[in-house]
Amino acid sequence: MSVDGEAVRPDGEVDEPGWEVDPDDEWGVAVITMVGRQLKLLREAAGLRAAEFGALVGYGEDLVYKVEAGKRIPRREYLVDADRVLDANGVIEATWEDVKRIRYPKKIRDLGKLEAKAVEIGVYECQSINGLLQIPEHARALIQARQPPYSPDDLERMVAARLARQSVFERDPSPSLHFVLEEAPLHRQVGGTMVWRRQLERLLEVGRLHNVALQIMPTNTEPHPGLDGRIELLKFPDGTAVGRSDGAFNGRPISEPKHLRILELRYGTIRAQALTPRASLAFIEQLLGET
Template sequence: MGVDGGEVTEPGWEVDPDDDWGVAVIATVGRQLKLRREAVGMRAAEFGEAVGYGEDMVYKVEGGKRIPRQEYLNRADEVLEAGGLISATWEDVKRVRYPKKVRELAKLEGQAVEIGLYECNIIAGLLQTPEHARAVISAAQPPYSPDDVERMVTARLARQSVFERDPAPSIHFVLEEAPLRRPIGGTMVWRRQLERLLEVGRLHNVTLQVMPLNSEVHSGLDGRIEVLKFPDGTAVGRSDGAFNGRATSDPKQLRILELRYGTIRAQALSPGESLALIEQLLGET
């Protein structure tokens, strides 16, 4: 284990054995590290001490069992005097550092020209602050390891690059009022999360609506809905309460999801009313 800024850090994340591409990439990088270390005559323990990590972790990285962080690769490049060749492998590693399902979702969101999302139990991941995301993920039972928590938080935040795209996609959110009132992570984390919602809700390409608690009619009781539309006119959608929760591109099934999502949007508060409610909640904290 390494020490950075007084905090103990891990050199990377466990490799998902079911992620064929990820396994291949990390195995190749690990092999390159081992060959270069052996070429300069360094033992694993000696190398680990030089880069600030334990011998066991060095073997895991070189054996393709651990996904190295960028800092690990940079330190290895310096110690082995690789002239930037090891550091450059980060371009491949960073593409597989997140779980396969998250990568696939991020890829779709990165291609979509229109994103529609209804979230019923939590604040949508695309809207979460780092602190809020960490609190939500850490609350899972059975609990994730600290290492897995950080990996999942980092992956969730990486998806938020969708807000930086140019041209910007049209993004629509509908959130339930109840999760907005739940102070997950404590008062300061909660306040920052509400402030983040206001920031994003005021972006020119974002529409943010809240489904009020006092709504007498509600078409979103079956759970989360997400609909993504692409430049070529195709679309993909998923709902917790339809089609076994699986993603679908079937036109008939997409029409059902779009009908449900459109009804939910009509039943929710208007964008202006929604932002006013969030401001009210912020003022009450």
């Protein structure tokens, strides 16, 4: 069954946007093509037509063809049900570990890979609280405010991608993390008062970790090199590094030593002008106490 050409589940669920494969994502295309080919071979070996298989897993025939052709990212429930129907002994369900990563936009996935390898991460954020520090409700409210708006499915996809990066706090050994946040975004009650308070409490929680230095840049400070925008610096075990700045090198990632020295100089100056980590935590505690 279909609605305006879109496959629907028998219970009326539309084949929503947001699960398409990005054609520029070579790794993602390869994974989904492999999974789709495997599903088709197992379905045909079981003697099931696409429509029959779709009825057994609760999806329309069109969606079955899209998944098998590598044009659609299957949901986890689809893979679980397909594994059961095709008696695959967990082989199909196990592909979800790779499939779920494709749901995250490629640039965020690439950033997450770099953060997962870095031994040191330094970030200056001027317009908002950095994504590594955001609670789910704060992240959802920020992403939901963008125009044109994301579909509900894409919204959850973006939130999940942002939160997935926070696994960096669970690494062992722990990387060295330092953040400089502007004061102004801390006053903005994104998501409402309760979400705002929980976000500030999260900043206190993270700022007290032994491997984290969290600093606040007061609004009344002198001009500093971060006024052009965000700065990110990631350093790796082999001594290499990657940096990015909204206000330098056209915002592109750079790894040349001479360019990295410029970003390190700017970031060092910003850290020197910001409140100390202890004073920054006291500032956040005072902000919480005023409400």
